[in-house]
Amino acid sequence: MSVMTAVSGVGGRVRRGLGQPRLAVGLAITLVVVLVAVVGPWVAPYGEQTIVGRPFTHEGSWLGTDYLGEDVWSRVLHGGRSILVIALLCTLVGMVVGVLIGIIAAYVGGWLDELIMRLNDVALAFPQILLALLVLASVDEPKWWMIVAIVGISHAPRVARLARGVAIGLVGRDFVASAEALGESRTRVLLAEILPNMTAPLLAEAGLRLTYSIGMVAGIGFLGFSTNPSAADWGQMINENRLALLVQPWAVLAPVIMIGIFAIGTNLMADGISRMAATRSDS
Amino acid sequence: MTTTEPVEETTPAYGVSVEGLRVGLTARPGVDVVDDIDLLLSPGEVVGLVGESGSGKTTVGTAMLGYCRDGAIVENGKVLLGDRDILGLGTNEVRMVRGTEIAYMPQDPASALNPAIRIGRQIVELLELRGIGTAQERDERARAALVEVGLPDDDGFLRRYPHQLSGGQVQRVALAMAFLPRPNVLVLDEPTTGLDVTTQGMVLDSMNQLCRSHQVAALYVTHDLAVIANIADRVAVMYAGRIVEIGPREAIFTDPRHPYTRALLDAIPHLSQARALGGIPGNTPSPGSRPTGCRFRDRCAYAQDRCAEEPPRLIIGDAHVVRCVRAEELPPWDINVGRVPDADPERVREAVLKVDGLDVFYGRKQVVFDVGFEIARAECVALVGESGSGKTTISRCVGGLHKDWTGTIDFDGHPVGHGSRRRSAEDRKRIQYVFQNPYQSLNPRLTVEQIIRRPMELFGVAKGRAARDRVAELLDAVALRPAVARAKTHLLSGGERQRVAIARALAAEPDILVCDEITSALDVSVQGSIVALLEELRQSRGISMLFVTHNLALVRSIAARVQILNAGRIVESGLVARVLDSPQEDYTRTLLANSPRIDVVDR
Numbered sequence: 041m042s043v044m045t046a047v048s049g050v051g052g053r054v055r056r057g058l059g060q061p062r063l064a065v066g067l068a069i070t071l072v073v074v075l076v077a078v079v080g081p082w083v084a085p086y087g088e089q090t091i092v093g094r095p096f097t098h099e100g101s102w103l104g105t106d107y108l109g110e111d112v113w114s115r116v117l118h119g120g121r122s123i124l125v126i127a128l129l130c131t132l133v134g135m136v137v138g139v140l141i142g143i144i145a146a147y148v149g150g151w152l153d154e155l156i157m158r159l160n161d162v163a164l165a166f167p168q169i170l171l172a173l174l175v176l177a178s179v180d181e182p183k184w185w186m187i188v189a190i191v192g193i194s195h196a197p198r199v200a201r202l203a204r205g206v207a208i209g210l211v212g213r214d215f216v217a218s219a220e221a222l223g224e225s226r227t228r229v230l231l232a233e234i235l236p237n238m239t240a241p242l243l244a245e246a247g248l249r250l251t252y253s254i255g256m257v258a259g260i261g262f263l264g265f266s267t268n269p270s271a272a273d274w275g276q277m278i279n280e281n282r283l284a285l286l287v288q289p290w291a292v293l294a295p296v297i298m299i300g301i302f303a304i305g306t307n308l309m310a311d312g313i314s315r316m317a318a319t320r321s322d323s
Numbered sequence: 324m325t326t327t328e329p330v331e332e333t334t335p336a337y338g339v340s341v342e343g344l345r346v347g348l349t350a351r352p353g354v355d356v357v358d359d360i361d362l363l364l365s366p367g368e369v370v371g372l373v374g375e376s377g378s379g380k381t382t383v384g385t386a387m388l389g390y391c392r393d394g395a396i397v398e399n400g401k402v403l404l405g406d407r408d409i410l411g412l413g414t415n416e417v418r419m420v421r422g423t424e425i426a427y428m429p430q431d432p433a434s435a436l437n438p439a440i441r442i443g444r445q446i447v448e449l450l451e452l453r454g455i456g457t458a459q460e461r462d463e464r465a466r467a468a469l470v471e472v473g474l475p476d477d478d479g480f481l482r483r484y485p486h487q488l489s490g491g492q493v494q495r496v497a498l499a500m501a502f503l504p505r506p507n508v509l510v511l512d513e514p515t516t517g518l519d520v521t522t523q524g525m526v527l528d529s530m531n532q533l534c535r536s537h538q539v540a541a542l543y544v545t546h547d548l549a550v551i552a553n554i555a556d557r558v559a560v561m562y563a564g565r566i567v568e569i570g571p572r573e574a575i576f577t578d579p580r581h582p583y584t585r586a587l588l589d590a591i592p593h594l595s596q597a598r599a600l601g602g603i604p605g606n607t608p609s610p611g612s613r614p615t616g617c618r619f620r621d622r623c624a625y626a627q628d629r630c631a632e633e634p635p636r637l638i639i640g641d642a643h644v645v646r647c648v649r650a651e652e653l654p655p656w657d658i659n660v661g662r663v664p665d666a667d668p669e670r671v672r673e674a675v676l677k678v679d680g681l682d683v684f685y686g687r688k689q690v691v692f693d694v695g696f697e698i699a700r701a702e703c704v705a706l707v708g709e710s711g712s713g714k715t716t717i718s719r720c721v722g723g724l725h726k727d728w729t730g731t732i733d734f735d736g737h738p739v740g741h742g743s744r745r746r747s748a749e750d751r752k753r754i755q756y757v758f759q760n761p762y763q764s765l766n767p768r769l770t771v772e773q774i775i776r777r778p779m780e781l782f783g784v785a786k787g788r789a790a791r792d793r794v795a796e797l798l799d800a801v802a803l804r805p806a807v808a809r810a811k812t813h814l815l816s817g818g819e820r821q822r823v824a825i826a827r828a829l830a831a832e833p834d835i836l837v838c839d840e841i842t843s844a845l846d847v848s849v850q851g852s853i854v855a856l857l858e859e860l861r862q863s864r865g866i867s868m869l870f871v872t873h874n875l876a877l878v879r880s881i882a883a884r885v886q887i888l889n890a891g892r893i894v895e896s897g898l899v900a901r902v903l904d905s906p907q908e909d910y911t912r913t914l915l916a917n918s919p920r921i922d923v924v925d926r
Contacts, residue, residue, distance in 0.1 A: 213763050213764075214758040214763040214764035215763065215765055215767075217724055217758070217764075218758065218827075220723075220743055220744075221723050221724055221743045221756050222777070222778055222781055222831070223743050223744065223748060223751040223781070224781065233766055236766075237766070237768055
């Protein structure tokens with residue numbers, strides 16, 4: 041009878057997730073920011089690089105103009121798409137690479153695990169942004185995929201640590217031993233038996249990594265390593281306009297607020313997912 | 324109270340009585356966890372409270388300390404300690420009563436000790452907390468308490484940390500701590516679960532002695548009727564939140580009147596005879612889905628229409644009360660019903676699996692020494708031993724889960740590889756392993772159908788529609804409903820999960836089933852039904868079995884041959900009836916003597 045009445049499947053999980061206020065609020069905030077970034081370019085009152093008046097004045101739409109006399113509100117609306125897409129890709133790269141490293145280390149165990157994780161620790165010792173700058177500073181013209189690769193790779197050791205920790209608790213379980221005894225291939229044991237049981241902590245980690253990615257990508261833009269110097273980019277906008285912080289604060293604050301809101305949204309989401317996972321394992 | 328002579332203590336004058344206790348759920352008004360519980364514990368008396376998982380026995384045990392787990396609430400009733408009702412006391416008063424007047428010994432005492440504090444310190448702290456005695460007196464009492472439970476009392480021992488003690492020692496330290504403040508009442512919640520029989524025997528003896536000498540009223544909560552048969556004065560049997568039968572030990576074990584008590588007793592294997600074990604049909608109902616009237620009626624072989632009404636409490640004999648309307652009309656119970664002849668020793672044996680000169684290593688440490696045995700077609704061979712005897716290790720070598728061994732394991736005339744990856748698909752298919760803990764051996768992300776299908780696809784037994792049909796067939800063979808196929812395993816009970824694990828093993832059409840303590844995590848009635856299932860499979864499909872267990876009584880009912888292991892070596896082996904009836908080795912005799920049994924209650 042229990043089989044019939046219990047709430048299960050995707051529908052049940054979504055309902056349970058929305059019952060968790062953090063997750064619901066986080067998801068809502070994130071979606072709003074994504075919506076702004078996606079439809080922004082079409083609803084923006086002015087073009088991305090249209091000069092609408094003198095620099096750092098209250099001309100243009102409600103947020104005034106930036107250092108070139110472009111409309112700040114329009115640039116905020118234009119500048120979200122690239123940063124979000126790049127941050128998402130960074131997260132994806134970091135998660136895939138990190139999870140692979142982590143579960144392989146946990147699964148093989150022994151000295152190989154030791155070796156992988158010590159190398160991982162070395163990589164962890166470098167501050168993420170420093171690693172990124174090192175590479176970006178050595179090329180003339182950074183391409184978007186370079187940012188994705190370098191930020192993604194710099195996430196990987198952090199993700200790997202978590203993935204290994206979660207996987208270690210699973211590789212010792214009897215259902216893994218059972219698959220081994222049947223003679224399942226190692227790849228299948230990893231991907232079909234172990235990985236599906238890690239989704240909740242990995243989703244939470246992905247949310248957290250997305251938050252960091254936004255910060256990193258914005259930071260890289262702020263430091264001037266943007267792929268297109270004249271394009272609107274939330275990080276770059278902070279840098280361009282910081283001189284006039286006291287005269288025309290909105291040119292700096294608007295992109296800062298957008299980044300902040302998005303980071304809060306993804307972070308709440310990550311927190312909600314991990315709480316949901318915690319309550320589930322209790323019951 | 325400051326004397327150091329333990330036996331000269333003042334005698335507690337009163338026990339405890341529980342009257343009309345009802346515990347409900349805060350989230351579901353009207354649903355009870357336990358209901359209408361009346362229980363009287365007199366000083367110096369050990370009362371056994373028996374029930375299977377979900378019966379509410381632990382709820383009763385903790386309610387006696389005025390405690391309910393989160394989400395549960397005492398709705399009615401009293402727990403009278405002398406003339407005080409514990410359930411009516413304030414938080415601070417209850418705290419004073421707990422430990423001093425009512426002590427509790429949890430299921431896992433190891434987790435009740437602080438791992439970072441030396442045990443001497445922890446015992447002394449108990450007295451400090453209550454401001455008893457001077458520093459020197461406290462130290463003396465701590466040492467005396469350790470002596471009472473048969474532990475050393477030298478400084479070296481007092482300075483140890485909990486992790487430096489063995490499982491049995493931890494249990495006895497916990498026991499010493501429970502008795503230290505001289506409680507009137509002691510509630511023990513399965514404190515010996517997970518201990519070896521020898522250690523369990525010693526802990527139970529100390530407990531029994533202390534209760535008698537200090538006139539403590541003890542409630543021993545357990546699922547194990549055999550333990551109760553050895554220590555309790557009176558026995559209360561719980562089912563679905565109610566006490567269905569209560570009476571003196573002799574009455575319960577020789578003249579049980581409630582059909583549930585009888586079914587439980589019938590499900591218990593005996594050392595002295597082989598039995599056709601069976602389970603109780605259906606599952607224990609959870610709170611909220613229990614039937615009205617007699618709560619056992621939907622699973623009861625004797626149920627009638629009038630069982631739908633609230634069953635009366637019939638007083639059968641001296642302090643023997645049964646909550647069954649038919650208690651007086653049931654035919655007399657006989658412990659020998661269900662007895663079957665021991666496995667036939669004269670049968671011609673055709674060995675399928677031969678283990679010879681097996682040495683097993685974990686790293687540099689050797690854990691199994693020169694072990695050899697044979698398993699014949701359609702025969703069940705048992706490996707028996709205490710923890711650390713190497714029984715599971717041997718089974719893991721046979722099952723291909725451990726590779727670090729030397730010697731030979733011959734299967735069907737050819738040696739098998741070390742570890743599953745060095746074995747042919749054919750060997751992997753024909754030797755299947757069933758794990759001890761069904762809560763760990765099934766991937767929680769997969770549905771039952773996916774789990775059972777996988778071996779078929781892997782070994783090319785069946786695929787597509789044929790595979791789906793075979794899943795249905797196998798579910799039927801292990802007595803699960805077809806609807807289970809679509810469920811994930813977290814919705815299933817322990818017994819159901821173990822059936823799924825067995826179905827997965829059968830899906831590969833094996834010749835040998837390696838069963839590693841597969842019933843030890845399950846209730847006795849569920850164990851009975853699983854054993855019946857295995858026996859049926861052995862006979863109908865001619866499957867051979869290597870059955871690993873610590874339960875000698877179970878061996879008698881399931882296996883034809885037995886190997887007794889101690890510290891990695893075979894001590895004694897042979898036909899089950901021979902080994903159990905006339906053991907040749909001292910070790911076997913000790914094991915037999917310490918095994919709790921229900922077939923020796925004075926009758």
